[in-house]
Amino acid sequence: MSTDRKNHLLTRLLHDDRAILPTRGTVNPPVHHVSTILFDTLSELEQSASTNLPIGHTSYGIHGSTIQQALAQAITTLENGHDTIVTASGLMAATLALSAVLKSGDHLLMTDSVYGPTRRFCDHYLKNQNIEVTYYDPRIGEQISTLFLDSTKAIFLESPGSYTFELQDVPAIASVARSAGIITLIDNSWATPLYFRPLDHGIDISIHAATKYLSGHSDVMLGSITANSENYDRIHDHAMVFGNHAAPDDCYLVLRGLRTLPQRLNAHQIAGYKIAHWLDSREEVDFVIHPGRADHPDHALWKRDFSGASSLFGFVLKPVEKVKLANMLDNMSLFGMGFSWGGYESLLIPGYLSKIRTAKPWQSSGKIMRIHVGLEHLDDLIADLESGFERMK
Numbered sequence: 050m051s052t053d054r055k056n057h058l059l060t061r062l063l064h065d066d067r068a069i070l071p072t073r074g075t076v077n078p079p080v081h082h083v084s085t086i087l088f089d090t091l092s093e094l095e096q097s098a099s100t101n102l103p104i105g106h107t108s109y110g111i112h113g114s115t116i117q118q119a120l121a122q123a124i125t126t127l128e129n130g131h132d133t134i135v136t137a138s139g140l141m142a143a144t145l146a147l148s149a150v151l152k153s154g155d156h157l158l159m160t161d162s163v164y165g166p167t168r169r170f171c172d173h174y175l176k177n178q179n180i181e182v183t184y185y186d187p188r189i190g191e192q193i194s195t196l197f198l199d200s201t202k203a204i205f206l207e208s209p210g211s212y213t214f215e216l217q218d219v220p221a222i223a224s225v226a227r228s229a230g231i232i233t234l235i236d237n238s239w240a241t242p243l244y245f246r247p248l249d250h251g252i253d254i255s256i257h258a259a260t261k262y263l264s265g266h267s268d269v270m271l272g273s274i275t276a277n278s279e280n281y282d283r284i285h286d287h288a289m290v291f292g293n294h295a296a297p298d299d300c301y302l303v304l305r306g307l308r309t310l311p312q313r314l315n316a317h318q319i320a321g322y323k324i325a326h327w328l329d330s331r332e333e334v335d336f337v338i339h340p341g342r343a344d345h346p347d348h349a350l351w352k353r354d355f356s357g358a359s360s361l362f363g364f365v366l367k368p369v370e371k372v373k374l375a376n377m378l379d380n381m382s383l384f385g386m387g388f389s390w391g392g393y394e395s396l397l398i399p400g401y402l403s404k405i406r407t408a409k410p411w412q413s414s415g416k417i418m419r420i421h422v423g424l425e426h427l428d429d430l431i432a433d434l435e436s437g438f439e440r441m442k
């Protein structure tokens with residue numbers, strides 16, 4: 050991505066979607082709360098059944114309010130896609146997209162490092178639908194073609210993976226999939242479209258937990274599915290069939306969060322590197338797992354494909370008794386314990402992977418930890434971690 054393009058995108062993020070809405074002079078687009086839409090004439094009512102309505106001209110609330118369409122437009126711009134469906138949660142984005150491309154008898158290749166609840170959907174719902182799921186080693190690269198069956202319909206990627214942060218050779222997988230007529234989907238929540246644009250690397254469908262960095266303030270649940278032109282219609286139709294909807298106030302919050310995403314993410318990135326470096330120097334830490342660091346096993350892929358690193362990463366502690374770990378975590382003053390990330394606040398939790406992975410079981414002698422570095426002052430964060438390590442002794 051050239052510098053020009055980035056600057057251009059930065060501006061488009063602030064202006065593109067606003068230009069298509071009637072703001073009546075206000076900087077921000079209006080939030081319409083809507084179920085019923087009234088038509089002035091019988092002719093307009095009958096035309097509303099048309100599927101190619103311009104933005105803001107829908108026939109019923111389920112099609113999404115104007116603010117939902119504005120958010121979809123903004124994410125489409127960032128992802129360089131054809132169009133975007135906004136969903137009620139990040140998990141809903143993954144499950145809707147998967148169920149849109151798969152049918153009974155199909156085979157799905159799923160990365161072993163996928164977000165846990167997406168895995169649960171595969172193991173329960175998809176298997177009940179007679180859809181076969183094979184988990185693969187996230188580092189498989191183009192060798193994934195050895196797992197192709199005649200019935201293989203889709204490959205789902207997540208890079209870096211949840212908790213363990215393996216990077217996938219996305220262009221290599223996308224390329225062999227494309228030659229075999231297999232659809233590729235990726236969970237791109239970690240990088241956001243600012244640091245990685247999967248469709249530019251041959252992926253068909255990119256999914257986000259907008260709940261995380263895109264919203265950035267830990268107060269809203271939302272997801273998105275951006276597809277290329279070959280796949281958008283089937284996902285749109287599927288979302289309509291299932292009655293997908295995203296609440297207008299939530300769409301507004303994510304759109305508001307998006308305006309400052311480049312600046313927030315950059316601050317997260319800088320602080321993330323600094324905390325990773327500091328952790329690496331601690332005797333309590335066995336090793337750090339940060340894709341943007343040269344000591345990450347897949348760093349070369351990150352360097353080739355990504356233009357930045359967010360501030361969610363892992364580290365492995367040297368073996369320590371659980372009571373001591375609890376003594377650290379129970380008494381942190383800034384790092385919270387919670388199953389999320391991407392907000393302005395810092396988080397720290399252990400990972401529980403022993404029962405999850407099947408293709409590539411996770412092995413480490415000490416506990417794997419997941420840290421999200423927020424926007425607090427760095428010195429305060431380090432002091433909090435330092436006294437945490439003291440309590441662990």
Ligand SMILES: *Cc1c(COP(=O)(O)O)cnc(C)c1O
Nearest residue numbers: 138139140164236238258260271
């Ligand atoms: C949190 C998360 C999701 C799900 O998003 P929700 O909005 O919480 O449903 C999906 N993928 C990844 C990688 C996540 O971390």
